[in-house]
Amino acid sequence: MISPSYLRQGIKNENPLLLERFKVLSKGTGLKELYVKKIRNGTVIDHILAGHALDVLKILGIDGREGHIVSVAMNVISKKQNKKDIVKVENRELKPGEVDKIALIAPSATISIIRDYDIAEKTRVKLPDSIRGIVRCSNPACVSNAEPVEPKFSVERQDPLRLRCYYCVRIMEKTDVLRQF
Amino acid sequence: MISPSYLRQGIKNENPLLLERFKVLSKGTGLKELYVKKIRNGTVIDHILAGHALDVLKILGIDGREGHIVSVAMNVISKKQNKKDIVKVENRELKPGEVDKIALIAPSATISIIRDYDIAEKTRVKLPDSIRGIVRCSNPACVSNAEPVEPKFSVERQDPLRLRCYYCVRIMEKTDVLRQF
Numbered sequence: 001m002i003s004p005s006y007l008r009q010g011i012k013n014e015n016p017l018l019l020e021r022f023k024v025l026s027k028g029t030g031l032k033e034l035y036v037k038k039i040r041n042g043t044v045i046d047h048i049l050a051g052h053a054l055d056v057l058k059i060l061g062i063d064g065r066e067g068h069i070v071s072v073a074m075n076v077i078s079k080k081q082n083k084k085d086i087v088k089v090e091n092r093e094l095k096p097g098e099v100d101k102i103a104l105i106a107p108s109a110t111i112s113i114i115r116d117y118d119i120a121e122k123t124r125v126k127l128p129d130s131i132r133g134i135v136r137c138s139n140p141a142c143v144s145n146a147e148p149v150e151p152k153f154s155v156e157r158q159d160p161l162r163l164r165c166y167y168c169v170r171i172m173e174k175t176d177v178l179r180q181f
Numbered sequence: 182m183i184s185p186s187y188l189r190q191g192i193k194n195e196n197p198l199l200l201e202r203f204k205v206l207s208k209g210t211g212l213k214e215l216y217v218k219k220i221r222n223g224t225v226i227d228h229i230l231a232g233h234a235l236d237v238l239k240i241l242g243i244d245g246r247e248g249h250i251v252s253v254a255m256n257v258i259s260k261k262q263n264k265k266d267i268v269k270v271e272n273r274e275l276k277p278g279e280v281d282k283i284a285l286i287a288p289s290a291t292i293s294i295i296r297d298y299d300i301a302e303k304t305r306v307k308l309p310d311s312i313r314g315i316v317r318c319s320n321p322a323c324v325s326n327a328e329p330v331e332p333k334f335s336v337e338r339q340d341p342l343r344l345r346c347y348y349c350v351r352i353m354e355k356t357d358v359l360r361q362f
Binding site for chain 1: 215231238247248250253254266
């Protein structure tokens with residue numbers, strides 16, 4: 001029997017052919033093998049848009065040198081047969097500003113706080129209708145880059161991202177945002 | 182019973198306390214759990230100096246967008262209780278130039294080519310006494326940056342890295358090398 005928390009902490013490889021292969025080759029490891037190992041305490045960011053795990057690490061300020069135990073899986077197959085990325089960071093919980101930044105580049109991500117191998121909290125990131133103070137306007141002539149005002153954008157579309165500056169109406173897309181992280 | 186190839190493809194978590202915990206909590210997953218999953222075909226780069234997995238990805242030109250299935254573990258505990266990083270790339274084997282670059286930043290790394298879940302080849306990266314054409318001299322006034330000559334360095338020390346330019350005797354260290362990748 002596989003414990004429910006084991007099933008919940010990450011996504012199993014659901015490709016039946018691969019599973020069959022695993023069944024034969026990984027004796028004693030069970031049928032549902034996780035791409036990356038369970039963690040005891042920390043944060044699991046799952047369902048990240050495929051190919052964006054390294055951007056998530058950048059947002060969290062993780063380059064490996066700070067010593068956190070981190071596992072990353074990129075372009076793996078999710079339950080719904082879509083590609084996705086996963087990031088697991090041990091002994092680290094996210095700050096609100098970090099969650100907002102992740103929402104900008106990975107609007108479908110889920111964030112689970114793990115305590116003693118169990119999910120203490122699980123949330124789907126959500127972009128509000130307007131965002132403030134997370135990114136700067138990419139228009140150098142925008143008043144928000146010259147005066148001490150807080151940058152502010154309306155979220156016109158979540159995916160693909162489309163932000164409109166409240167001050168100069170400049171449109172920002174995901175590539176513009178990523179450049180700032 | 183755990184199959185030998187299962188044991189060889191990556192390093193298990195050998196911390197006895199954590200293992201004990203796992204024993205209880207991960208029913209059916211076996212005692213020796215890998216930090217990242219086995220791969221069917223591709224390359225496993227193990228024993229990377231802790232904190233340098235992302236540099237290895239950069240050397241391989243992997244940012245996630247190219248679609249390869251990649252798993253990364255950073256700052257995990259190795260059999261010898263040292264910290265290390267691991268990178269597994271599915272369906273991709275390394276080019277010789279990439280292996281040389283990895284040797285520059287992670288002289289203790291091992292590279293295993295996996296075919297059908299088994300290790301087809303395993304090598305420890307090795308820096309030769311002199312290297313050519315992999316990095317440029319960081320001295321802008323060096324003749325190798327002005328004339329069409331191949332950059333050449335003698336390897337004075339592997340770890341921490343110390344290269345001496347054959348032309349201008351400028352010393353290059355790991356940080357100078359990383360800036361070029």
